[in-house]
Amino acid sequence: MRNRPAAIPRTRTSAFRPPPRRGLRGLVLAAVGLLTVLVTAAPAGATTQECTPGAENGCIGGTLRTSAGEPAVGVALEATGPGETAETTSGDDGRWSISVSEPGDWTVTLDEATLPDGETLRDPAANPRTVTVTLGSTSAALFPLGEPAPAAPADEPTSDVDAGGDAAPGAGGDEPGLDTAVPGSASGGGFTWARFAQQATAGLVFGTLLALASVGLSLIFGTTGLSNFSHGELVTLGGISAYVFTQVVGLPLVVSAVLAVVVGGAAGLLQDVGIWRPLRRRRIGLTQQLIVTIGLAITMQYLYQFFLGGNSLRIVRTNPSTVNLGSVFITQQSLWSLLIGVVVLGGVSYFLIATRTGRATRAVSDNPALAAASGIDVDRIIRLVWVAGAALAALGGVLMGLYLNATAWNMGTTLLLLMFAAVTLGGLGTAFGALAGSIVIGLVVELSNLVIPSDMRYAGALVILILVLLLRPQGILGRAERVG
Amino acid sequence: MDWERILTNVAGEVFAPTTAAYALAAIGLNIHFGLTGLLNFGQAGFMLLGAYGFAISTIAGYPVWAAVLVALACSAIFALILGIPTLKLRGDYLAIVTIAAAEIVRIIGRSTALTDVTGASSGLRGDSYKETFTALSPFGDGSTTLGPFTYSNSSSNSWWIRVVGWVLVAIACVLVWRLLNSPWGRVLKGIREDEDAVRSLGKNVYSYKMQALVLGGAIGSLAGIVYVLPRAVQPDSMGRPMTFWVWTILLLGGAATVFGPVLGSMVFWAALMLIKTVGREVIPTTVMSSAQIEQFGQIVVGVTLMLLVIFRPQGMLGDKKELAINVR
């Protein structure tokens, strides 16, 4: 129980020493913010026969590797598109690329008979696959080799392959939908006030949605002392339930969203009744419970994948229309998400401040033993917190799915550490701290785009998390000392 | 059903390089958690740093021994940076800090800004750094068949990497056994039980925790090297799931035991392989696709972890009375 903030904070960066020349180049590029250049720049050691995209043509390409990571040489590929067919074979380094002159959807087929001995496609269902080609850029068509295992994170399909560019849809691996550009979040370009306003708006929206997801995490910690590493999966549950209700069942969006929230609340109830209350009864230690949440997180993630696959899921198929607020673009979906988020958070605040049950909740969160002694039914409050926290997380998931334009089995787990950052920043266990912390984290994530590469923006938030734990473990809103 | 093939696959998994790598990583985590009670949820970060340190310095032209030293140094520095401020924090804070730090390493590693160094999300190709290691092999070219197992002698997924991996595991086991039964290990166990008591007896608790963190992290970085030698360095394959698997392996085998991590890793990977191969043979693809069988395996992992922690926290080899869980 020692949380004496101590020592000098150190900015956490990777500790290895890259070869200086190349590293410097990378850093300089990053600093200048030439992200677009980086994105399209070929990786080190780019080879000869590569297609160069220009005004007249686009490229489809990739690199084939055997399951052991060696280049797969001489594999035949064929691309069929609008009125045109092109063929190629992979080179000595496993690379291949095809130049095409028509934009649109192209179908790329890999001839499995030409694969090296003993190699198979990891996902035979993804051959042939369709890629969208735009002129002047490279589209990746990825054919991972190895044991059939498409979506396990330990073997990301994308990761075996050097895509010729970064145009692979959802190439974010662990972070689908979250590495891709957030609507309204500009990346690239230097600092301008317009960009600042744009990013700040995006941060505000993101922070509000994060707050919805985090309130439950914070209250659960406050009332039970549990660091719930499976809270992200409740967020995901909201997102994918909304997807199922709109796209599979075919209900209207609003109905789907409400149903998703109900599903989330039910999941919270089920968890408390089925898992956490029995564990509390058995007096299982908090460390053990923490590891149980990790097991539960793994289980839920793969259940989602089992039923819905590993790809991004779009809750709404239509492209979002944007609204102009001065120089700031914002999608209609984001605007609605923000509005709903603010209203709901307002409601939660009212509940916590003005209602009897809400005050009881805060009392339990403050000091469970004392609350129990003063006649509050702690178990009932904890169940309420689980239900409400899970429902809010689910709502956060629905809105986040709309805001990011897609959801996926791992949306929540990607957000989990940001939620922990927000909750810790605000002071573990306090509901209002979680709100404030979430807004700050949202702003940090989006505004850090202005100074660091956008694919590192989560790292910024995590650095803040660590610094807060070191310097002020009680959070920005927590009190340093209390009269005993 | 082809049982011979299935059993061969499963048996092959028992001594695969990946199994050795995870056993090593779990041995490192055992020093953190089993012996000292530190909640390190960033073991994959140590492994990734080890892998980067080894691969990048090899690509820069370092010989094997120097590249391994670089990897060890990376993990030691990482442990120091993590440990100096956090070892005084509460246990679950350390958990959040370590998991976040490991994520930071991964996010930076996969960033396009460092493409020239780390290869960004596609990582570093195996053949770009495994030459020097392969060259050390005394087994020469070609491949060898031992019983039902045929692997190349020296390159990639070879007998050579298997020998090296398991020799490392054996050395690590001897090390842990020696330390566990020494006065040093006794102090660590005391810290796991109640660090204030140990402090009152005049031991510098902070220094011992730091030693444990560095030692376990260094073993983790060796695990990272063994893990990437037969494949490539890919940051996304060395994220949180990897850490959680290492935890499952440790708890499965038994924390605070010498052979628990090794047995845990063997059983874990053999069981996963069994589920996958049997699933593919038995379940028609209309019911479960091969992808879904893979996911089913992961669901089993998650459920196993939950059940283990609740009903048998001492794992297969642990002593119920001396189980290492429930530290603060």
Next chain:
Amino acid sequence: MSAETTALAGVEHRPGAPKPDPILVADGVVRRFGGMTAVDVDHLEVQRGAITALIGPNGAGKTTLFNLLTGFDQPQEGRWSFEGRSLGGVSAARVSRSGMVRTFQLTKALSRMTVMENMRLGARDQPGENILAALVPPVWRSRERAITGKAEHLLERFKLLDKKDDFAGSLSGGQRKLLEMARALMSDPTMVMLDEPMAGVNPALTQSLLGHIQSLRDEGTTVLFVEHDMHMVRHISDWVAVMAEGRLVAEGPPTTVMADPAVVDAYLGAHHDTDLGDDSLLDDEYTHQLEAEERAEDERKDHR
């Protein structure tokens, strides 16, 4: 009576009185939690080789003072020295190594280690506690044998020898107290600080525990202890210091200090209708005290 009582014979009966041969001297030690001042001790000297009792009503700050003196908590102000060496800002481990070893109110027996391992952990100068030396058993084996011998000797004295291979967690509360004290003695401390050594000990063991404490003193070890059992205080202590509301309010030999008006006031303020030394009160009071101090302790840790 012992020689120490004679040595203390000429000492004034007032708080902060100077002693002929002080081993521990504290000056202006102040510890505040938020707005509350838990400890505010102007001056305190503890006589070498004597048994000094620290008493006081609930929340008087006794355990907090213990924590401060032993490096487990840091005061806002003040300085103190042990055997002439300043201990301000010194870590708990160093305080212990300098020869002042403490026990805890809530016993900290390491329950999932055996009694013998607990004892060995208390020893000093074991080269095998260095990570590199640990790998080479010949370096530490002989020292380990010596430590084990000493531990067996102490365990025999504390009647725990037949339990030496049991897990400490399986011992009774009283036995754990004994183990903790025996463990503290493994390092041959010049001064032991016992935080409520009698709490929870069954009456059958009380007498032998008292005997142990007295023989410690007779062997030249200084003892400072916090206690609520007034009978024990009267029975074995050479000198008594009384705290109330964080301050030192009285000092004197056990026979006279109870009559000090400041002490009566202090206790009257807390329990106005009870008589000091009434056992029924003390049992009850002990429970309250334990709870209160536990809470204070938790608060302290939570808000560190």
